[in-house]
Amino acid sequence: MVIRIAAVGDVHLDEDVVGRFRPALEELPECADVLLLAGDLTRHGTEAEARCVATEFGGLAVPVVTVLGNHDHQCDQVPQVVKVLEDAGITVLEGNGVVLDCAGGRLGIAGVKGFGGGFAGRCASDFGEPEMKAFVRTTTDSADRLGAALRSLDCDMLVALTHYSPVPDTLAGEPLEIYPFLGSYQLGQAIDSAPTALAVHGHAHAGTERGTTPGGVRVRNVAHPVIKQAYSVFHVGDQLDTDQVSPIGQSGSQRSWS
C-alpha cells in the first residue's frame, strides 16, 4: 500500500503571487493523491487574499486539504476565509479530520493550526498570570483536539497536519530563543497518541525538513522557504520500489533521498 502525499505551507498568497505555483500544481495528478497545505496561505488573512488562494489552489485534479496558520488569523476574518476556501473545494481542518479514498488505501488526515509553548523541559506552564494560562491552555486545547481527531479516524493510513511544529528537530536553523513561538511538545504528544504515519507542518521558515517525534513518527517541515519548491512529495507505504516512483521520474525526477 502506497499513498502519495504532496505538501507545502507558508505560501502567503496575495495578488502578486497568483500564478507562480499553478504550473507545478497542474503536474500534481502525476505524482500525488492529495495536496496538503500547512497553513499561512495568506499574508494577513483577508477575504481578498483567500480568493487568491482559491484561484491558485482551487479546481485541481487532486483533493486539497488545509489548516490555517497564524497569518490567516491576522485580520480576524477566519469565517470568511474558510468559506472562500471551502467554496473552492478546499477542505479546511481545525480539530477535525477527513478520510480520502486513494488508490493505495484510505488516507485519514487530522488537522489543527496548533500553537506555541515550547518543548519538553523548556516550555511554558499553565501557571501565574491569566495571560500565561490562556496562552498555555490554547496550546493544550489545540493538541487535545488534534489527538482526538487522529484517534477518531477509520482509515488505512493516518497523517497529522498542523501549522505549528510538534517537534524541535524541524526548527534547527531558527534561533533557539523563538522555539516557544514556533511549536509545542503537546502537538507531538497528540500525534504519538495515535498510529500516525506522518506529521506535516510549516511556520518555521528558517527550520529544516526532517524530524521525528519521541514516539518515532516522521515529521516534515514543508514551509515553502524551507523546501524551496512548489511542494514536496512523500510516498508513504510499506511496499515501495523504484517502479512506483516512475511517474514523477519521467519528467526528469530522480530517486528520492530516503
Next chain:
Amino acid sequence: MTHHRDIDTGPPDEYVEAEIQRLLVEDPAVAEQGITVIRRERALVLYGEVESPHRREEILRLVSERFPDVPVTSDIGVIRAQAPTEIEQLP
C-alpha cells in the same frame, strides 16, 4: 557615575535592529516574519526569502523610509516555485 548615551547619536543599534524586525512583521504592507536583521560593521544586512520581487522592494522601501540614516544592505531572495524533481519515500 552612570554614563548616558548622547541623544544625538541616535538609538543603539540593537534597538534599531529590534525595531526593524517588528516593523517588517507588523506593517500591513509587508507582514514578513522570516526576515533576519544582522548587524555588520558598516551596515545592517537583511536576509531571508519572500514570495515575490515586489515584496522584496516593499521591505527595502519601508526600511529606508523609516530609518533614512541607517545604511542597510539586502540579501533577500525570491523563493523558487517549480515542481519537485525528487520524491521522498517513507516506508
